[in-house]
Amino acid sequence: MASINPANHGLRLAVRYAVLSIIAVVFLFPLVFMIMSSFKPDLQLLQDTGSLRAFLPVGDLSFENYREAFERAPVWTFVKNSIIVTGLTVALSLFFCSLAAFSFAFLNWHGRDTVLAVILATLIVPFETIAIPLLLLVSKLPWLGMDGIEWGWLNTYRVQIIPWVADGLTIFLFVQYFKDLPHELVEAARVEGASWWQIYSRVVMPLAGPVLATAAILKFLVMYNQYLWPLIVVQEESYRPVMVGLQYFFQLNTAWGEVMAYLTLITVPVLIFYLALQRAFIASIASTGVKG
């Protein structure tokens, strides 16, 4: 690098931007298509799909699809349900999985490595294989409610939340991250008189920002996209999440404009959540090498 040739340098920059732009466009096109289509009547929408017009705000634009989507389905109820289920699951999962991982990473107990191996082994079990046994289980479980013990968890929020709180992947992410933290920090805290809980809450978790962001986003995506499980455990509309709500738009004849309007609406919380965590997420990808 004796001397940088400005022309050459400019060219390289141009190529780099061109490549990045293509990648960005590839990822953005479906989103743009969805949003543009949500403002178009069905007939025009279908005609436009053959051309670039599909990505442009042209023709007969209106909020008609949105109005009809709200008429067809209780959109806000579904969004609210998904936010409640996803939010609580993410929060509980971060807490319990990090606690479990803390124990695997820092405490010495008999059989620790075996238990961890078993937990990691659950990663290869697809959910579909346990869905039915799990359904039978939760349909009989007790719950201490306002008026004493009730039996069966179907048609509730808890049936959508509790089975998803603990999972091998989240525990694994935390264990890996904790093992990479300098061990002396924990030892110094022990010598200083901190209890294990204090070490967890005051030393380890404040340093776990990146892994918290990674785990939160992965969990968020899983939970927000839940379909099979809520489909079989929730029959009441008032507890249905957004993905199950999509069914309302695929009956007899599909109104594609409304589908696009509905999809646009339910994407908004994802974008808000993602933007909020974006910086932490990028930092965490850079530092853990985990890709979402």
Next chain:
Amino acid sequence: MATVKLTDVRKSYGSVEVIRGVNIDIEDGEFVVFVGPSGCGKSTLLRMISGLEDITAGTIEIDGRVVNDLPPKERGIAMVFQTYAIFPHMTVRENVAFGLTINRTPRAEKERKVQEAARILQMEHLLDRRPSQLSGGQRQRVAIGRAIVRDPKVFLFDEPLSNLDAALRMDMRMEIGKLHQKLAATMIYVTHDQVEAMTLADKIVVLKDGKVMQVGAPMELYHEPANLFVAGFLGAPSMNFIEVVVESVRGGEARVSNEALDPIVVSTRGRPFADGDHAILGVRPQYLRPVEDAAGKLHGIISLTERLGSETIVEVALKDGKPLIAALSEDRVYATGTRIGFDFDVGKAQLFPREA
């Protein structure tokens, strides 16, 4: 302030025994340094005293109380780590106060102690900084501050200076020395740097392969090493070991010689030797005086001269081909290839049995 007593302390990892029966008595207020080569078990021993590592056998007493089964926080110790181990998400003040916050010390008292520690360590101006904004030396000060505020009975240091550069290491070494004078607390300090050991210690414990080689005051170990290992480990350049043959032993004295060494009589210091034994004569490079070739006890040819300013290191090939190092106090150039003779004070030479 407290005494520390280790009785037949052992530690095994699986089937590997890394601490093999250690006995050490540490008096109240003493500054004890554990030295030894890498992997000899210094850190393990210190961590066993701290309670971070449990002990396989033996007893550890602090202040007359057996602490084998006590967790670290109940042992009244504070520890300073090689990697500082200060909490990156806390300010210096929060770091120093960590132990006090944990045990719910009242705010005013906490602040007073933090200020006091900061004053002793001259870091009042750093209290609101974050660790990432500190130099290595400043970070180590924070770690020491965190130890001071809790008034521990025993301070434990595990190579606290080895991540610092040479100049800073010397400064901090002196500060730790002063700190010990000021606090008069019992301190146990692990290092593999013999200068730190010699300058700081009231008592040095030399370890090798999980065993104590010798315990004593620095000068005692320097002048009267108990064995070849200690003799070779302390002192720089290290002691010359000359293979000799014992010609005769009489009344605590042995007459020894070899090809390059005219017969001399040295004290056996109670070690058993028999006529005809092969033995090792230890002579520190500093004790050698250059003399006319014919007059000296040792004769050889100069192969290398290093002038350090304060002293001159001369490497000589003895008549039997073995190298000899001399540290001469005068700054003088010796031409490579010239013959030279050395004289030394026989009383300061050590005779060791050759290790089996």
